[in-house]
Amino acid sequence: MNAPGFFSVVGVVLAKDLRTELRSKQTLMTMAMFGLVLTFVFAFGFVADPATNKKVLPGALWASLLFTGTLGVGRTFAREAELGAFAALVLSPADRAAVLLGKMLGNLAMSIVVMVLVVPLLALMLRVDITATAAIIALQLLLGALGFAVVGTPLAVMAVNARFAEVLLPIVVFPLVTPVLIAGVKGTGIALGTTIGEDAWGWVQFIAAFDVAFGVGGLFLFERMVTE
Amino acid sequence: MSPTGQALCVRGLGRIYDDHYALVGLDATFPAGTITALLGPNGAGKSTLMGMLSTLARPSEGEVTLDGQPLDDSPAMRGRIGYVGHRTMLYGPLSARENLAFFGRLYGVPDLTGRVDALITEVGLARDADRPVEGFSRGMAQRLTIARALLPEPAVLLLDEPFTGLDQDGLVVASRMIARRRDAGAAVVLASHDLALTATLADRALMLRRGRKVFEGPVEGDLAALYRERVEEAAA
Numbered sequence: 107m108n109a110p111g112f113f114s115v116v117g118v119v120l121a122k123d124l125r126t127e128l129r130s131k132q133t134l135m136t137m138a139m140f141g142l143v144l145t146f147v148f149a150f151g152f153v154a155d156p157a158t159n160k161k162v163l164p165g166a167l168w169a170s171l172l173f174t175g176t177l178g179v180g181r182t183f184a185r186e187a188e189l190g191a192f193a194a195l196v197l198s199p200a201d202r203a204a205v206l207l208g209k210m211l212g213n214l215a216m217s218i219v220v221m222v223l224v225v226p227l228l229a230l231m232l233r234v235d236i237t238a239t240a241a242i243i244a245l246q247l248l249l250g251a252l253g254f255a256v257v258g259t260p261l262a263v264m265a266v267n268a269r270f271a272e273v274l275l276p277i278v279v280f281p282l283v284t285p286v287l288i289a290g291v292k293g294t295g296i297a298l299g300t301t302i303g304e305d306a307w308g309w310v311q312f313i314a315a316f317d318v319a320f321g322v323g324g325l326f327l328f329e330r331m332v333t334e
Numbered sequence: 335m336s337p338t339g340q341a342l343c344v345r346g347l348g349r350i351y352d353d354h355y356a357l358v359g360l361d362a363t364f365p366a367g368t369i370t371a372l373l374g375p376n377g378a379g380k381s382t383l384m385g386m387l388s389t390l391a392r393p394s395e396g397e398v399t400l401d402g403q404p405l406d407d408s409p410a411m412r413g414r415i416g417y418v419g420h421r422t423m424l425y426g427p428l429s430a431r432e433n434l435a436f437f438g439r440l441y442g443v444p445d446l447t448g449r450v451d452a453l454i455t456e457v458g459l460a461r462d463a464d465r466p467v468e469g470f471s472r473g474m475a476q477r478l479t480i481a482r483a484l485l486p487e488p489a490v491l492l493l494d495e496p497f498t499g500l501d502q503d504g505l506v507v508a509s510r511m512i513a514r515r516r517d518a519g520a521a522v523v524l525a526s527h528d529l530a531l532t533a534t535l536a537d538r539a540l541m542l543r544r545g546r547k548v549f550e551g552p553v554e555g556d557l558a559a560l561y562r563e564r565v566e567e568a569a570a
């Protein structure tokens with residue numbers, strides 16, 4: 107019996123997570139509903155003249171990503187916690203870093219789906235034309251969502267056993283993802299021409315470097331987090 | 335795959351929770367090709383021991399060895415252990431077949447489709463194989479849990495209350511599957527409060543009370559009487 111390779115495990119875990127989510131739609135629906143509520147709050151709460159709306163948009167986009175992303179990572183191991191499958195998962199000979207990477211990609215996929223829904227709707231309701239900068243904003247948000255996934259997914263293992271994990275997780279995750287949030291708001295502002303700065307690409311590179319650093323760190327950390 | 339290992343051994347094994355010893359200085363052997371009944375009242379340290387034998391929990395002191403090698407939580411060691419715990423350890427939204435296929439892929443089980451079909455048929459879930467597990471009764475889920483643990487044909491099979499929720503037919507099926515794994519050479523550790531059923535399966539017994547060993551040896555004669563003598567009367 108040969109233990110499966112690293113990327114094989116990533117694919118198996120990712121496929122399982124997407125399949126269970128497509129059946130229940132619990133996490134995705136919760137994230138999407140929350141994203142839509144935030145969109146309406148921002149749209150009706152801050153709606154003003156087009157110039158002001160344009161200044162508001164970066165903050166609204168990244169706040170939506172922050173809250174929906176945190177909601178998503180908090181549910182990362184919910185399926186494993188329900189019937190105790192987490193123990194069976196970590197007892198398998200599969201590379202635990204690969205298991206975590208599969209979980210991270212699952213979180214990223216759900217954030218992407220939610221942002222595909224929220225971003226155009228928010229731009230539409232705030233009447234901000236983002237078509238000219240859509241590519242760089244999409245890249246920023248993609249890397250930002252990855253940032254939430256790489257920070258939040260390993261920490262979400264707390265939710266399997268810890269009491270008050272729903273409260274504890276945001277307290278731990280929010281400070282860690284603050285650099286991503288600041289870089290994202292700055293970068294998106296520069297892309298839209300509402301923030302002083304020369305180059306949005308510098309912030310893109312910053313978020314990418316953050317993703318790599320925390321991603322690699324998380325893969326090493328996870329191994330130590332799963333045993334009592 | 336048939337396990338050919340000698341034994342699972344623990345030496346000076348201890349586990350402390352918040353200044354409280356759940357298990358103290360335990361020396362014991364779980365030979366390959368035998369079923370060892372792990373017995374004791376609530377709080378005796380059975381689940382604590384199971385946790386450390388499974389690599390899910392680290393010992394506070396002492397060590398566990400498998401075939402003379404320290405039992406760490408490396409993939410190679412984990413791949414040799416099958417574990418049934420208090421919970422079913424399954425995914426509710428997935429069907430019985432999908433659950434076994436998922437874990438089979440993680441273990442690299444060869445001829446997975448055939449193996450999954452055979453196990454599902456053996457545990458009597460063929461008609462429900464494609465139904466989500468969240469709609470299963472506790473007994474049906476427990477049958478699948480036993481199938482999950484046996485899927486990779488483990489060299490060490492740890493069973494913590496494996497008969498929970500099983501009906502008479504389920505008990506017969508589970509007992510047969512456990513005995514067959516023993517006959518294939520696995521070291522089986524069986525913790526159960528069902529002394530009558532355990533007596534029909536066990537070759538040896540390890541009895542614990544308040545985290546300490548009170549008996550270890552072959553089961554000869556009446557297991558229930560031995561348990562009363564070593565555990566219950568000693569406590570009185």
